[in-house]
Amino acid sequence: MKKYNIPVEAALEVIGGKWKVVILCHLIEGKKRTSELKKLMPGITQKMLTQQLRELEEDNVILREVYNQVPPKVEYSLTDYGWSLKGILDSLCSWGEQHIEKNHPNKEDVLIQPQSIE
Amino acid sequence: MKKYNIPVEAALEVIGGKWKVVILCHLIEGKKRTSELKKLMPGITQKMLTQQLRELEEDNVILREVYNQVPPKVEYSLTDYGWSLKGILDSLCSWGEQHIEKNHPNKEDVLIQPQSIE
């Protein structure tokens, strides 16, 4: 069994990594289909997306709902347990915004403008 | 120049990775020497510790103070900018504690008891 030297390591195990916080930040905005998440995160591959979503589901942070139809439809949303991360996620988002403002006078230089999701 | 799809990525660039949050959590408790940090993080190697500390210093989150004496003494502490992360770090720590409590009835099973620092 995994052991921690300090409890915060347990949190990092759940939301650490390159993509999980980003995924969760998008899910705060509401339930999302796989394809919507892919549009919101142009840099992620299908493989990484699926993998990260599976791990978050495993940790009971998100819910995966499969609609039995063709073509398939799958929606992801935060569980109650996932919502307990909201404070952390919000703080991270706004810290990130301030960090950009502090270091990049024109934030347009570093923020890729999101393309509207038609 | 690095580009972000969403501002939270900027925060992850500063405090992401396996060690940085842990280091910062220890520095919240106060200024620490390199050797103290090593004791607090038995799993980290000198190399990784130095590397992560340099990056945090580069991002202006921690301060490195070298005392000109032999044997050398170096102390690390949070900068004002680093303190702006306190809320996030505190929340992460307590979420980690709750996560352990929720998933491990005996938290002794997963928490390596810290050895007293001599």
Next chain:
DNA sequence: GTCAAAGGTATCAAATTGGTTACTTTTTAG
């Protein structure tokens, strides 16, 4: 029949991260 749709696997390759060992520096203690 065959293409498209959405979501997902499988396989392999590349990049990033982490670990090991040896070496450096300076001054004091023995």
Next chain:
DNA sequence: CTAAAAAGTAACCAATTTGATACCTTTGAC
């Protein structure tokens, strides 16, 4: 003269993470 102390660097290798590409499934439209 030699060892020790604290912090660090360099070179090299191993492990983990992440990425790219191709392929699979089901059913309705053309």
